[in-house]
Amino acid sequence: MKECVKNQKNEKFNTYLQVYKMQIIRSLTYKFDVYGNIIMQSIIMLASAFFWKALYAGNDSVQGVGVSDMMVYTVVSSMISVVLTTNVERRISNSVSKGTIAIDMMRPVDIYKVFFAENLAGVTTLIFQNLLPILLIGSIFIGVPVPASKEAFLLFVLSLFMSFCINWFIAVIFGMFSFKVIEMDALIQVKKHLIRLLSGSIIPVWFFPESIKNILSFLPFVYLYQLPLDIYIGKYDSASLTKGLIMQALWVVVLYLMFRFFKKKAEDKVMIQGG
Amino acid sequence: MENMIEIKNISKSYHVVKKGEGIKGALKGLVKKEVKVIPAVSNLNFNIKKGEIVGFIGPNGAGKSTTIKMMSGILTPSSGEILIGGKNVKTHRKEVVQNIGVVFGQRSQLNWDLRLGESFELLRHIYRIDKTSFDEMIDTMDEILGIKELQDKPVRQMSLGQRVKGDLVAAMLHSPDVLFLDEPTIGLDISSKYALRKFVKEINEKRGTTIILTTHDLGDIEQLCSRLIIINNGKLVEDGNLEEIVDDIAPYKTLVVEYYDEQIPQHEKCEIISTEGNVAKYRFFKKEITAAKLIEDLGKQKAIKDVSIEEASIDDIIRIAYEGR
Structure with a gap:
């Protein structure tokens, strides 16, 4: 008995780190998806770069942003989309509709921490498999995306971290709906396109009418892409920066609280499909 | 121990959304959901x-x-x-x-x-x-x-x-x-x-x-x-x-007795459930009489050629339990 206790003290367990490691091994099992993703992302990136170049023809700057900044914007936006890849809503809805959620829930773990570790592992592999190739392709065909300044880059990293949190909480809250609504595919698509359109990932929000811009500044979407991108290309002053970062942090907190609230509610809603 | x-x-009931039939029912379900509680x-x-x-x-x-x-x-x-x-x-x-x-x-x-x-x-x-x-x-x-x-x-x-x-x-x-x-x-x-x-x-x-x-x-x-x-x-x-x-579900056994001729004797502690030529099936309750005693009593009345005892199989028992008695 004493022996056993000693052993347990000698070994420190980090369950979620192990989940992370195993998930990396798993995501390396299927290599084919990777190439498809690189090609698709590159096409979107190159197409929007050429689109902006054509629009800028003859103009030095639009809304205070020059064509070279716009090119940086396009490349970095593609890179952010890799970091903000999340499959947690699919992970939950698949487990619920196939009934494997029972397996997740019978273990002495917090399932949401497991989902988070799995998501982080997915992003880690994607950084090597997608982000770096996209950076390379972007640098060759469009231009090296240099940040506006050292300070801008550091603030960008901070803002991107919060974007990651916002993105994950939105996804996990969506995922939790599948405890109530079994088929989630359509909803996930709606969410995906809403984010595409309203976050500034393809069209910067500056090009939207003033009134819509105002409304969007209260919604979480612009804090996924627009804010970190603005910071990266140096399109900020101290007032807009403070306001932006505070709003972003606020959304992290609000979404975290919503997550906690729905998590409690979802626990009683669990239904296991198929026997 | x-x-x-x-x-x-413990009790557990599921809430299931009741869906109407056909397209009409499906459309109705989009607007108004009827929730059914299934225990x-x-x-x-x-x-x-x-x-x-x-x-x-x-x-x-x-x-x-x-x-x-x-x-x-x-x-x-x-x-x-x-x-x-x-x-x-x-x-x-x-x-x-x-x-x-x-x-x-x-x-x-x-x-x-x-x-x-x-x-x-x-x-x-x-x-x-x-x-x-x-x-x-x-x-x-x-x-x-x-x-x-x-x-x-x-x-x-x-x-x-x-x-x-x-x-x-x-x-x-x-x-x-x-x-x-x-x-x-x-x-x-x-x-x-x-x-x-x-x-x-x-x-x-x-x-x-x-x-x-x-x-x-x-x-x-x-x-x-x-x-x-x-x-x-x-x-x-x-x-x-x-x-x-x-014992609870099937407290009886069935004794199958083959005699030398077709005159079948009776016994007060069991009932005859079927006879076929010189073979009779007796059903008796385990609590009331043992198979050995029954054979002995019957043998006194008529000469017995062969006997076998049938018990309810587990299969039957489980089925009876499932279907309710």
Whole structure:
């Protein structure tokens, strides 16, 4: 008995780190998806770069942003989309509709921490498999995306971290709906396109009418892409920066609280499909 | 002996959205939802002692799996409480599940894309099992199931029998006191079934593990279960050991007697259920008379050529229990 206790003290367990490691091994099992993703992302990136170049023809700057900044914007936006890849809503809805959620829930773990570790592992592999190739392709065909300044880059990293949190909480809250609504595919698509359109990932929000811009500044979407991108290309002053970062942090907190609230509610809603 | 599992008046009902028929019904469902409450389990009460092997049986849809899932902390009961090792499953979920193992015959907890050994290693971290006890357990399991040769095989390449073996080991890695097996023999061939039964017997004898299994396989019941709990429509129907239940449901035996001619004698303590030429079938209650006495009495009246005794088969007993008397 004493022996056993000693052993347990000698070994420190980090369950979620192990989940992370195993998930990396798993995501390396299927290599084919990777190439498809690189090609698709590159096409979107190159197409929007050429689109902006054509629009800028003859103009030095639009809304205070020059064509070279716009090119940086396009490349970095593609890179952010890799970091903000999340499959947690699919992970939950698949487990619920196939009934494997029972397996997740019978273990002495917090399932949401497991989902988070799995998501982080997915992003880690994607950084090597997608982000770096996209950076390379972007640098060759469009231009090296240099940040506006050292300070801008550091603030960008901070803002991107919060974007990651916002993105994950939105996804996990969506995922939790599948405890109530079994088929989630359509909803996930709606969410995906809403984010595409309203976050500034393809069209910067500056090009939207003033009134819509105002409304969007209260919604979480612009804090996924627009804010970190603005910071990266140096399109900020101290007032807009403070306001932006505070709003972003606020959304992290609000979404975290919503997550906690729905998590409690979802626990009683669990239904296991198929026997 | 102490109670390992206490089920106190639990009920569970599901809320199901009622859908109308056809396109009209589907459209109506979009606007107004009718929620139907379906009771899966109602007012279930029973205790299971440490070291018992309990067959938890019932027809399809009786609420077996729901109850197993409530006991293993996956589902929460709508009312009532479940204690495992004295701890409430709902309020102490993490502590309780640390002490139980679950195998679902129809789905695996092993990771499809990983090798079996990697899945075990992940579980070692999830349950915080130190390396020495982990290795010991793998050795023990290897003796019973022969698991080591499978360690390097990816789970997706395994046969069903191999996968179930893997799942059994996975459920035992953290040396749980309670093991739930939900239809573990489903789809298995005879030798895999044999291996599974041997596994159940051995871990019960050697480690004193309390085992609850649901099954539709009568062989499992006959060979393994010291006690049966039969539920139907979410309610407890029978609880006791196999013989008690047999006595309860079918307290009679049938004596078939062949005489030398067609004159059939009678006896006041049994009834003739059929005669065919010189063969008669007598039904008698075990409590009232023994077969030997009956044969002796009948033999005094007429010379007997041959006798045989028919008992209700387990098959019949279970069917009667399911269908209700």
